[in-house]
């Protein structure tokens with residue numbers, strides 16, 4: 001079997017696929033003015049058949065996991081159909097999504113019935129007012145209710161991600177709230193360090209804070225660093241025998257972050273992106289039009305691997321063509 005491997009010896013069993021740029025939230029670090037149509041790019045978002053062909057191709061290239069993201073993936077009318085087809089027809093074992101949790105209380109039942117293998121929900125704060133200020137939506141209660149509903153339907157693999165923001169959600173009180181939340185709840189919570197993108201420089205300067213502040217909290221509170229196998233990716237995970245859930249840190253500015261990179265990205269319009277940042281990537285869409293293009297598509301993707309760079313060079317302030325993460329699927 002062909003395996004996706006780059007010139008630094010890293011392998012890529014994991015794909016993040018954006019299926020739309022559209023989002024209904026207005027997160028300050030991502031789309032502070034809400035989603036705006038990009039008039040410079042008139043291409044439509046990938047359609048179901050293209051998504052299916054691409055996933056099948058990746059599965060034959062050794063990919064085992066696909067994360068569907070966006071924008072907000074659940075705004076697509078054919079969202080459930082996409083998940084269903086990926087689960088049944090693509091050969092990918094592990095299909096997961098990242099969502100902002102919009103209407104999660106109502107969607108939980110359908111999500112639990114799709115056969116999804118995992119759901120990451122973005123919640124930046126357990127304080128209702130703070131959540132509203134960050135996202136532009138007073139929806140924390142419906143999301144928390146949605147999580148309960150998912151669990152009532154027997155859905156187990158739930159993770160929550162929050163972007164760490166200086167003086168907004170980075171105090172001991174915030175950390176304690178998450179700690180209480182996961183104490184008797186088998187949910188992993190991870191803080192992601194805020195990343196600079198093409199659009200958010202002022203916000204980044206104001207709110208970026210190194211994740212060390214959270215790491216110090218974990219060390220002080222007897223959380224134990226847990227190492228994982230080589231497919232685990234760049235999250236640093238912590239366990240505590242007294243807690244059902246785990247904590248994690250995603251620290252893109254840390255020295256060795258890119259060493260454990262195990263993922264490639266597909267944008268909503270069918271560009272293969274070798275990194276969340278940088279300008280390397282090409283459109284593969286012309287090879288998604290027929291089932292008989294599969295072998296040509298595989299060759300193209302395999303050839304691209306030699307162009308994957310060692311690092312994102314984010315620490316040098318190089319954001320490449322990434323204006324915000326809704327475009328590349330964060």
Ligand code: SAM
Nearest residue numbers: 030070071072098099100122194195325326330
């Ligand atoms: N809309 C969905 C959501 O918010 O979960 C999926 C797409 S969103 C771009 C994916 C993740 O990227 C979210 O957890 C979000 O908080 C995170 N994100 C967006 N912009 C970011 C930034 N500049 N730095 C760090 N994380 C960011």
Ligand code: SF4
Nearest residue numbers: 023025027030100326
């Ligand atoms: Fe939308 Fe997700 Fe970006 Fe927030 S982070 S604006 S929910 S795409």
